[in-house]
Amino acid sequence: MTLLITVFAAVIATVKWYTRKDDSMKLGILLFLYWGASLMWLVDAIFEYAELRAGYFTPAAEDMLNDAFLGLAVVALGLVIWLVRLLILDPKGVIKASLKRG
């Protein structure tokens, strides 16, 4: 479930990056973040599948709920990392302008 949610986040970030008008939102950071995590969880899933076989696709409801909750938390953390980096890089100079004004 965590893998699935992260893959969806990676696909959405990639589509947003492809259709962007300029690079001012630094969406590249976000898509590499999610794709990196997705690939790592894919390897994790392969190893788990090798161990559990068909049982991998029939998780307990409680585990699924916990994994879904974790997936959403991971997506939120990814967004926070991207936002912090965006504000530090300040490609549009918004932070710099507001600090100079104040």
Next chain:
Amino acid sequence: MACFTAPLVESVIVTAVTKAEEKKEMQHAEGNTAGAGKVTIPLSRRLKWLTNMLYGGSALLAFEHVWHGEVTPWFPFLTAMSNAEDAAEMFREIATVGVSMAGLITLVWFGMCTVATSIVNRKDEETRQERII
């Protein structure tokens, strides 16, 4: 248990290589004449794609380990380090799952670089149309 450490180590090494490559490219750019023919993407830029994937993935996986109580904010930071049996299992997992994670990301990166190079050197649609006519 701590599989994210293998990609994390790789990302630190690749960051050092990227910095060295950037320096080399800066020096080459000064004495370089206008390059004709094939367009190439600088190696430092391609290496940054790899570090971004490795750092990003490691960060989110580290969070997952905190979630599952496998990483703690106090020494020795990894709960598996508390006894020898768990530590051995952790090292086995790093050597198998962790190394596979780093390997897959590097493999995907190689594919990305190959595709990116071919896209950059692809003839424009207009040029192709002219050739057809």
